[in-house]
Amino acid sequence: MIDFYTAHTPNGRKVWIMLEELGIPYKVHEIDLKKGEQKTPEFLAMNPNGRIPVIVDNSAIDSVTVFESAAILYYLASKYEGRFFGYGLDERTYVMEWMMFQMSAVGPNFGNLHYGQNSMDPKVPAFIERFEKESKRIVGVLEIQLGKNEYLAGGNYTIADMCTYTWVAAMLEKQPQIFTDAPKVKQWAQKISERPAVQKAMALSL
Template identity: 60%
Template sequence: MIEFYTAQTPNGRKVALMLEELAIPYNQHNIDLGKQEQKSADFIARNPNGKIPVIVDTDGSYEHKTTVFESGAILYYLAEKHQAFFGHSLEEKAHVMQWLMFQMSAIGPIFGNYHYGKHTLKPENPGFIERFEKEALRLLGVMEIQLEKNHYLAGETYTIADIATYPWLINFIKSKPEWFESKPSVLRWAQTVGARPAVKKVIP
């Protein structure tokens, strides 16, 4: 059984998508970020960094519980354990991992900082917003080139790279449609991923 500690953020939704795609049993524990529950001693014992998501696999290796934090590491763990959404050869896995890392190192931080600058940072800093908007648009251009040639980010197969990226982009597709006017391949990809039953369940 998977004990899943999460909140309604893109990183939390990544793992929720993976669990639903795998169709494995799990218990979801909602963490109230506003009340700083992720900083409690109980939570810190699971993730020293005090952030969601975290999973505890009660059926881990050698009959021990396995705790995993950081959303990318969780996706990797579940993909390896269940041999799903990750490819089979070392070359295939490396290709998936590079696009997973693209989300972790680029899409997440850049889009997250843009959202922070636009909706949270006070007083508003136009230069900060402009910087991250410019880089967000560049990253969408990288995705567009990749998706012009491939159905999914890592090739012709749906993988953890897509599972990681979709929750970060879907709200921007809705709130910033002008960013995607010249990105038909990204929109086609998002529509394809969004039509999956597991995705519809997690992100209606």
């Protein structure tokens, strides 16, 4: 059994999708971010950085705790015989490249744009302009990649797609202007949204 500590955010949803795709038993422990439950001593003992998501894998001989969403996806994909990860070093490296692109570029820039547009008070136009411009550039990178491949890391659906989809889905709803020139990204997101495991995970995590 996996204990899954999470909240309703893109980073939490990507792990939710993976758990549903694998079809393994897990128990959700919702963390109330507004109440600061991610900063309690109990939570910090699992993740010193005080961020969701975290899993505790109790199926191992000694329970294993993993934090950081990409690390969790890597752990689960590796444990379950390379599912959604590939099998050769070259294929797995390619998947990791696009997963790291999400972690280093997609998430931070989309997150800052959303913050600037919706939470910053007073709003700072230069801040918003900077992250809107960079977010559009990042969407352009995804558009080029998806113009050449069915999925981000090639012809197979992988954890790189799970990792990126939740951020793209959120921003398609909240900041659609950054996807004006990205039909391939929209088609990719629609295709992933139709997967039964994705539909279940997204419904549970709303």
